[in-house]
Amino acid sequence: MSLDAIELGKSGRLERRSVVRALLAERGDMLAIGGLGAPAWDITAAGDSPLNLPLWGGMGGAAMMGLGLALAQPSRRVLVITGDGEMLMGIGSLATIATKQPRNLSVVVLDNEHYGETGMQETATRHGVDLAGMARAAGITDARRVDKPDEVLALRDAIRGGAGPLFAQVKIDDASLPLVLPPREASILQARMREAILGPAAHLQ
Protein backbone atom coordinates (compact mmCIF):
# COMPACT_ATOMS: atom_id res chain seq x y z
CA MET A 1 0.00 0.00 0.00
CA SER A 2 1.52 3.31 -1.06
CA LEU A 3 0.69 6.86 -0.06
CA ASP A 4 -0.74 7.44 -3.55
CA ALA A 5 -3.58 5.05 -2.77
CA ILE A 6 -4.97 7.42 -0.13
CA GLU A 7 -7.07 10.06 -1.81
CA LEU A 8 -8.29 13.46 -0.69
CA GLY A 9 -11.80 14.80 -1.27
CA LYS A 10 -12.77 18.25 -2.57
CA SER A 11 -12.43 19.72 0.90
CA GLY A 12 -8.82 18.57 1.06
CA ARG A 13 -9.72 16.08 3.77
CA LEU A 14 -9.26 12.32 3.43
CA GLU A 15 -11.57 10.42 1.07
CA ARG A 16 -13.39 7.82 3.15
CA ARG A 17 -13.38 4.83 0.82
CA SER A 18 -9.68 5.08 0.07
CA VAL A 19 -9.03 5.14 3.84
CA VAL A 20 -11.18 2.04 4.42
CA ARG A 21 -9.62 0.27 1.43
CA ALA A 22 -6.16 0.93 2.87
CA LEU A 23 -7.11 -0.26 6.37
CA LEU A 24 -8.61 -3.51 5.03
CA ALA A 25 -5.96 -4.29 2.39
CA GLU A 26 -4.15 -7.60 2.94
CA ARG A 27 -6.14 -8.03 6.13
CA GLY A 28 -5.43 -11.71 6.76
CA ASP A 29 -8.04 -13.12 9.12
CA MET A 30 -8.94 -9.75 10.69
CA LEU A 31 -12.65 -9.34 11.43
CA ALA A 32 -14.36 -6.08 10.50
CA ILE A 33 -17.59 -4.50 11.73
CA GLY A 34 -19.11 -1.71 9.63
CA GLY A 35 -21.33 0.58 11.71
CA LEU A 36 -24.88 1.39 10.62
CA GLY A 37 -24.93 3.77 7.66
CA ALA A 38 -22.12 4.75 5.35
CA PRO A 39 -19.35 2.72 7.07
CA ALA A 40 -21.30 -0.47 6.28
CA TRP A 41 -21.30 0.55 2.62
CA ASP A 42 -17.62 1.55 2.85
CA ILE A 43 -16.40 -1.85 4.06
CA THR A 44 -18.51 -3.47 1.35
CA ALA A 45 -17.01 -1.19 -1.31
CA ALA A 46 -13.57 -2.37 -0.18
CA GLY A 47 -14.63 -5.95 -1.01
CA ASP A 48 -17.44 -7.99 0.53
CA SER A 49 -16.15 -10.84 2.72
CA PRO A 50 -17.47 -13.35 5.27
CA LEU A 51 -15.04 -11.66 7.68
CA ASN A 52 -17.16 -8.49 7.39
CA LEU A 53 -20.25 -7.75 9.42
CA PRO A 54 -21.94 -4.73 7.85
CA LEU A 55 -24.54 -3.64 10.38
CA TRP A 56 -28.00 -2.98 9.00
CA GLY A 57 -29.08 -2.20 12.58
CA GLY A 58 -27.79 -2.01 16.13
CA MET A 59 -27.53 1.78 16.01
CA GLY A 60 -24.84 2.91 18.46
CA GLY A 61 -23.59 -0.64 19.03
CA ALA A 62 -20.79 -1.17 16.50
CA ALA A 63 -17.92 -0.75 18.97
CA MET A 64 -19.56 -3.13 21.44
CA MET A 65 -20.10 -5.79 18.78
CA GLY A 66 -16.39 -5.47 18.18
CA LEU A 67 -15.61 -5.85 21.88
CA GLY A 68 -17.66 -9.05 22.03
CA LEU A 69 -15.80 -10.49 19.05
CA ALA A 70 -12.45 -9.42 20.53
CA LEU A 71 -13.16 -11.02 23.91
CA ALA A 72 -14.33 -14.27 22.33
CA GLN A 73 -11.38 -14.47 19.89
CA PRO A 74 -8.43 -12.90 21.71
CA SER A 75 -5.88 -14.08 19.15
CA ARG A 76 -7.66 -12.51 16.18
CA ARG A 77 -7.63 -8.82 15.26
CA VAL A 78 -10.96 -7.01 15.23
CA LEU A 79 -11.49 -3.69 13.46
CA VAL A 80 -14.62 -1.61 14.02
CA ILE A 81 -15.20 1.08 11.41
CA THR A 82 -18.03 3.45 12.23
CA GLY A 83 -19.18 7.05 11.93
CA ASP A 84 -19.04 9.99 14.30
CA GLY A 85 -22.82 10.04 14.86
CA GLU A 86 -22.93 6.32 15.60
CA MET A 87 -19.97 6.54 17.99
CA LEU A 88 -21.49 9.50 19.84
CA MET A 89 -24.67 7.50 20.36
CA GLY A 90 -22.73 4.79 22.23
CA ILE A 91 -20.07 6.99 23.78
CA GLY A 92 -20.16 5.07 27.08
CA SER A 93 -18.62 2.22 25.08
CA LEU A 94 -15.27 4.01 25.33
CA ALA A 95 -15.34 3.49 29.10
CA THR A 96 -16.25 -0.16 28.69
CA ILE A 97 -13.42 -0.76 26.19
CA ALA A 98 -10.97 1.06 28.46
CA THR A 99 -12.01 -1.16 31.36
CA LYS A 100 -11.40 -4.37 29.41
CA GLN A 101 -8.26 -3.18 27.51
CA PRO A 102 -8.58 -5.73 24.66
CA ARG A 103 -5.24 -5.78 22.82
CA ASN A 104 -6.84 -7.03 19.60
CA LEU A 105 -9.54 -4.35 19.22
CA SER A 106 -9.30 -1.20 17.10
CA VAL A 107 -12.10 1.33 16.69
CA VAL A 108 -11.82 3.72 13.75
CA VAL A 109 -14.33 6.55 13.54
CA LEU A 110 -14.77 8.08 10.10
CA ASP A 111 -15.57 11.62 11.18
CA ASN A 112 -17.31 13.76 8.54
CA GLU A 113 -18.84 15.93 11.29
CA HIS A 114 -22.36 15.28 9.97
CA TYR A 115 -25.24 12.82 10.10
CA GLY A 116 -24.73 11.81 6.48
CA GLU A 117 -27.60 9.35 6.20
CA THR A 118 -30.30 11.71 7.44
CA GLY A 119 -29.71 14.98 5.64
CA MET A 120 -26.26 16.19 6.70
CA GLN A 121 -27.21 17.74 10.02
CA GLU A 122 -24.18 18.67 12.11
CA THR A 123 -22.83 16.30 14.78
CA ALA A 124 -21.04 17.40 17.94
CA THR A 125 -17.64 16.93 16.28
CA ARG A 126 -18.54 19.80 13.90
CA HIS A 127 -18.39 21.97 17.01
CA GLY A 128 -15.01 20.72 18.07
CA VAL A 129 -15.89 17.75 20.27
CA ASP A 130 -12.68 15.72 20.41
CA LEU A 131 -13.57 12.03 20.22
CA ALA A 132 -9.93 10.92 20.39
CA GLY A 133 -9.51 13.06 23.49
CA MET A 134 -12.57 11.45 25.06
CA ALA A 135 -11.20 7.99 24.28
CA ARG A 136 -7.82 8.91 25.79
CA ALA A 137 -9.46 10.33 28.88
CA ALA A 138 -11.43 7.11 29.25
CA GLY A 139 -8.17 5.14 29.32
CA ILE A 140 -7.54 4.08 25.72
CA THR A 141 -3.90 5.08 25.61
CA ASP A 142 -3.43 4.92 21.85
CA ALA A 143 -6.18 7.31 20.79
CA ARG A 144 -5.19 9.38 17.81
CA ARG A 145 -6.53 11.91 15.37
CA VAL A 146 -5.77 11.20 11.71
CA ASP A 147 -5.78 13.96 9.08
CA LYS A 148 -3.16 13.00 6.49
CA PRO A 149 -2.43 10.07 4.16
CA ASP A 150 0.81 9.15 5.92
CA GLU A 151 -1.10 9.01 9.22
CA VAL A 152 -3.55 6.56 7.64
CA LEU A 153 -0.67 4.25 6.77
CA ALA A 154 0.73 4.58 10.29
CA LEU A 155 -2.72 3.73 11.66
CA ARG A 156 -2.83 0.69 9.41
CA ASP A 157 0.50 -0.52 10.81
CA ALA A 158 -0.64 0.10 14.38
CA ILE A 159 -3.86 -1.89 13.85
CA ARG A 160 -1.80 -4.79 12.56
CA GLY A 161 0.66 -4.43 15.43
CA GLY A 162 -2.02 -5.57 17.84
CA ALA A 163 -0.98 -3.38 20.77
CA GLY A 164 -4.50 -2.20 21.35
CA PRO A 165 -6.98 -1.14 22.33
CA LEU A 166 -6.62 1.50 19.67
CA PHE A 167 -8.95 4.36 18.83
CA ALA A 168 -8.69 6.67 15.82
CA GLN A 169 -10.75 9.68 14.82
CA VAL A 170 -10.17 10.03 11.09
CA LYS A 171 -11.22 13.39 9.72
CA ILE A 172 -12.79 12.74 6.31
CA ASP A 173 -14.37 14.64 3.43
CA ASP A 174 -18.14 14.86 3.84
CA ALA A 175 -19.17 13.91 0.29
CA SER A 176 -22.03 11.39 0.09
CA LEU A 177 -20.97 8.51 -2.14
CA PRO A 178 -23.06 6.03 -4.15
CA LEU A 179 -24.41 3.19 -2.01
CA VAL A 180 -22.54 -0.12 -2.23
CA LEU A 181 -24.93 -2.45 -0.44
CA PRO A 182 -23.90 -5.68 1.30
CA PRO A 183 -26.11 -8.79 1.16
CA ARG A 184 -29.50 -7.83 2.55
CA GLU A 185 -30.31 -10.90 4.66
CA ALA A 186 -28.96 -10.34 8.16
CA SER A 187 -29.11 -14.02 9.16
CA ILE A 188 -26.87 -14.89 6.20
CA LEU A 189 -24.37 -12.21 7.20
CA GLN A 190 -24.38 -13.69 10.69
CA ALA A 191 -24.07 -17.31 9.60
CA ARG A 192 -21.27 -16.72 7.10
CA MET A 193 -19.18 -14.79 9.64
CA ARG A 194 -19.68 -17.45 12.31
CA GLU A 195 -18.59 -20.09 9.82
CA ALA A 196 -15.54 -18.01 8.87
CA ILE A 197 -14.55 -17.85 12.54
CA LEU A 198 -15.61 -21.23 13.90
CA GLY A 199 -15.60 -23.43 10.80
CA PRO A 200 -18.47 -25.64 9.57
CA ALA A 201 -19.23 -26.64 13.17
CA ALA A 202 -20.65 -23.12 13.63
CA HIS A 203 -23.92 -24.30 12.10
CA LEU A 204 -24.25 -27.10 14.63
CA GLN A 205 -23.50 -25.05 17.77
Added chain:
Amino acid sequence: MSQAWHEIVLEVLKANEIRLIPYVPDNVLKPLIAAIHADPFFTAFTTAREEEAVGIVAGGAMAGMRGMVLMQTSGFATLANVLASLPCAFQIPVLLMISERGTLGEFNLGQAAVWRTMRPTLEALAMPHQVITRLDECGFIADRVIRQALMTQQPAALVLSPLLTGAKASPVKAGS
Protein backbone atom coordinates in the same frame (compact mmCIF):
# COMPACT_ATOMS: atom_id res chain seq x y z
CA MET B 1 -31.64 -27.31 52.59
CA SER B 2 -32.81 -26.25 49.13
CA GLN B 3 -30.74 -24.04 46.89
CA ALA B 4 -31.40 -20.32 46.54
CA TRP B 5 -32.59 -19.04 43.13
CA HIS B 6 -29.17 -17.52 42.36
CA GLU B 7 -27.39 -20.80 43.07
CA ILE B 8 -29.73 -22.58 40.67
CA VAL B 9 -29.20 -19.92 37.98
CA LEU B 10 -25.42 -20.14 38.40
CA GLU B 11 -25.51 -23.90 37.82
CA VAL B 12 -27.71 -23.53 34.75
CA LEU B 13 -25.40 -20.92 33.25
CA LYS B 14 -22.38 -23.17 33.74
CA ALA B 15 -24.15 -26.27 32.44
CA ASN B 16 -24.95 -24.36 29.23
CA GLU B 17 -21.49 -22.78 28.93
CA ILE B 18 -22.77 -19.23 29.28
CA ARG B 19 -19.51 -17.45 30.13
CA LEU B 20 -19.76 -13.83 29.04
CA ILE B 21 -21.82 -11.75 31.49
CA PRO B 22 -21.86 -7.99 30.87
CA TYR B 23 -24.39 -6.25 33.08
CA VAL B 24 -25.84 -3.11 34.58
CA PRO B 25 -26.24 -3.77 38.30
CA ASP B 26 -29.43 -4.39 40.22
CA ASN B 27 -29.86 -4.89 43.94
CA VAL B 28 -31.90 -8.08 43.63
CA LEU B 29 -29.27 -9.59 41.32
CA LYS B 30 -26.48 -8.81 43.81
CA PRO B 31 -25.93 -12.38 45.07
CA LEU B 32 -25.89 -13.77 41.50
CA ILE B 33 -23.49 -11.05 40.35
CA ALA B 34 -21.22 -11.71 43.34
CA ALA B 35 -21.18 -15.46 42.66
CA ILE B 36 -20.42 -14.91 38.97
CA HIS B 37 -17.51 -12.59 39.80
CA ALA B 38 -16.18 -15.12 42.29
CA ASP B 39 -16.07 -17.90 39.67
CA PRO B 40 -13.25 -17.79 37.08
CA PHE B 41 -15.50 -19.69 34.66
CA PHE B 42 -17.18 -16.36 33.86
CA THR B 43 -16.07 -13.12 32.21
CA ALA B 44 -18.24 -10.55 33.96
CA PHE B 45 -18.10 -6.76 33.93
CA THR B 46 -20.35 -3.71 34.04
CA THR B 47 -21.28 -1.59 31.02
CA ALA B 48 -22.45 2.01 30.98
CA ARG B 49 -25.75 1.05 29.32
CA GLU B 50 -27.66 -2.20 28.76
CA GLU B 51 -27.50 -1.57 25.01
CA GLU B 52 -23.72 -1.98 25.11
CA ALA B 53 -24.09 -5.31 26.85
CA VAL B 54 -26.45 -6.57 24.12
CA GLY B 55 -23.84 -5.64 21.51
CA ILE B 56 -21.09 -7.40 23.46
CA VAL B 57 -23.09 -10.62 23.89
CA ALA B 58 -24.05 -10.51 20.20
CA GLY B 59 -20.39 -10.18 19.23
CA GLY B 60 -19.37 -12.97 21.60
CA ALA B 61 -22.06 -15.29 20.21
CA MET B 62 -20.78 -14.62 16.69
CA ALA B 63 -17.30 -15.71 17.73
CA GLY B 64 -18.10 -18.78 19.83
CA MET B 65 -18.51 -17.39 23.36
CA ARG B 66 -22.02 -17.63 24.78
CA GLY B 67 -23.31 -14.86 27.01
CA MET B 68 -26.16 -13.33 28.95
CA VAL B 69 -26.98 -9.73 29.86
CA LEU B 70 -28.18 -8.98 33.40
CA MET B 71 -30.36 -5.94 34.05
CA GLN B 72 -33.46 -4.67 35.79
CA THR B 73 -36.81 -3.81 34.21
CA SER B 74 -35.98 -0.16 33.55
CA GLY B 75 -32.83 -1.24 31.70
CA PHE B 76 -34.80 -3.53 29.44
CA ALA B 77 -36.97 -0.55 28.51
CA THR B 78 -33.97 1.07 26.80
CA LEU B 79 -33.43 -1.85 24.40
CA ALA B 80 -36.20 -2.07 21.78
CA ASN B 81 -34.12 -0.76 18.87
CA VAL B 82 -31.01 -2.81 19.47
CA LEU B 83 -32.97 -6.01 20.13
CA ALA B 84 -35.15 -5.66 17.03
CA SER B 85 -32.38 -4.69 14.64
CA LEU B 86 -29.49 -6.80 15.98
CA PRO B 87 -30.23 -10.17 17.68
CA CYS B 88 -33.77 -10.51 16.29
CA ALA B 89 -32.87 -9.50 12.73
CA PHE B 90 -29.52 -11.34 12.64
CA GLN B 91 -30.80 -14.41 14.52
CA ILE B 92 -28.19 -14.21 17.28
CA PRO B 93 -29.03 -15.97 20.58
CA VAL B 94 -28.55 -13.04 22.94
CA LEU B 95 -29.87 -14.03 26.37
CA LEU B 96 -31.35 -11.52 28.81
CA MET B 97 -32.01 -11.92 32.52
CA ILE B 98 -34.32 -9.22 33.84
CA SER B 99 -34.86 -8.60 37.53
CA GLU B 100 -38.46 -7.44 37.66
CA ARG B 101 -38.97 -4.08 39.35
CA GLY B 102 -41.98 -1.82 39.35
CA THR B 103 -44.56 -4.30 40.58
CA LEU B 104 -45.73 -5.96 43.81
CA GLY B 105 -44.82 -3.17 46.20
CA GLU B 106 -42.77 -0.68 44.18
CA PHE B 107 -42.38 2.77 45.79
CA ASN B 108 -40.84 4.62 42.83
CA LEU B 109 -43.51 5.81 40.39
CA GLY B 110 -41.00 5.97 37.54
CA GLN B 111 -40.18 2.27 38.02
CA ALA B 112 -43.87 1.45 38.25
CA ALA B 113 -44.55 3.32 35.00
CA VAL B 114 -41.72 1.68 33.06
CA TRP B 115 -42.74 -1.80 34.28
CA ARG B 116 -45.91 -1.45 32.19
CA THR B 117 -43.81 -1.36 29.00
CA MET B 118 -41.91 -4.61 29.53
CA ARG B 119 -44.41 -7.28 28.48
CA PRO B 120 -45.86 -5.29 25.56
CA THR B 121 -42.30 -4.71 24.29
CA LEU B 122 -41.37 -8.40 24.56
CA GLU B 123 -44.62 -9.30 22.78
CA ALA B 124 -44.08 -6.70 20.06
CA LEU B 125 -40.57 -8.06 19.43
CA ALA B 126 -42.04 -11.58 19.27
CA MET B 127 -39.17 -12.45 21.58
CA PRO B 128 -39.45 -15.69 23.55
CA HIS B 129 -39.66 -14.95 27.27
CA GLN B 130 -40.64 -16.68 30.49
CA VAL B 131 -41.33 -15.28 33.93
CA ILE B 132 -39.90 -17.33 36.81
CA THR B 133 -42.03 -17.11 39.95
CA ARG B 134 -41.28 -20.35 41.83
CA LEU B 135 -38.08 -21.82 43.20
CA ASP B 136 -39.05 -25.37 42.19
CA GLU B 137 -39.50 -24.25 38.56
CA CYS B 138 -36.45 -21.99 38.37
CA GLY B 139 -33.91 -24.49 37.08
CA PHE B 140 -36.25 -26.10 34.56
CA ILE B 141 -37.43 -22.82 33.02
CA ALA B 142 -33.98 -21.20 32.94
CA ASP B 143 -32.36 -24.26 31.38
CA ARG B 144 -35.05 -24.85 28.75
CA VAL B 145 -35.27 -21.18 27.68
CA ILE B 146 -31.50 -21.01 27.28
CA ARG B 147 -31.30 -24.28 25.36
CA GLN B 148 -34.12 -23.33 23.02
CA ALA B 149 -32.55 -19.94 22.33
CA LEU B 150 -29.23 -21.57 21.44
CA MET B 151 -30.79 -24.31 19.30
CA THR B 152 -33.12 -21.98 17.39
CA GLN B 153 -30.67 -19.06 17.16
CA GLN B 154 -33.11 -16.60 18.69
CA PRO B 155 -32.71 -14.09 21.53
CA ALA B 156 -34.72 -14.83 24.68
CA ALA B 157 -35.51 -13.25 28.04
CA LEU B 158 -35.82 -14.69 31.54
CA VAL B 159 -37.79 -12.46 33.91
CA LEU B 160 -37.14 -12.97 37.62
CA SER B 161 -40.36 -12.14 39.50
CA PRO B 162 -40.26 -10.78 43.07
CA LEU B 163 -42.25 -13.94 43.86
CA LEU B 164 -39.03 -15.85 43.13
CA THR B 165 -36.37 -13.47 44.39
CA GLY B 166 -38.21 -12.19 47.44
CA ALA B 167 -37.31 -8.63 46.40
CA LYS B 168 -37.96 -6.35 49.33
CA ALA B 169 -41.14 -4.30 49.34
CA SER B 170 -40.94 -0.55 49.52
CA PRO B 171 -39.51 0.81 52.76
CA VAL B 172 -41.89 3.73 52.27
CA LYS B 173 -45.48 3.55 53.51
CA ALA B 174 -48.15 5.67 51.86
CA GLY B 175 -49.22 8.50 54.12
CA SER B 176 -46.36 8.03 56.54
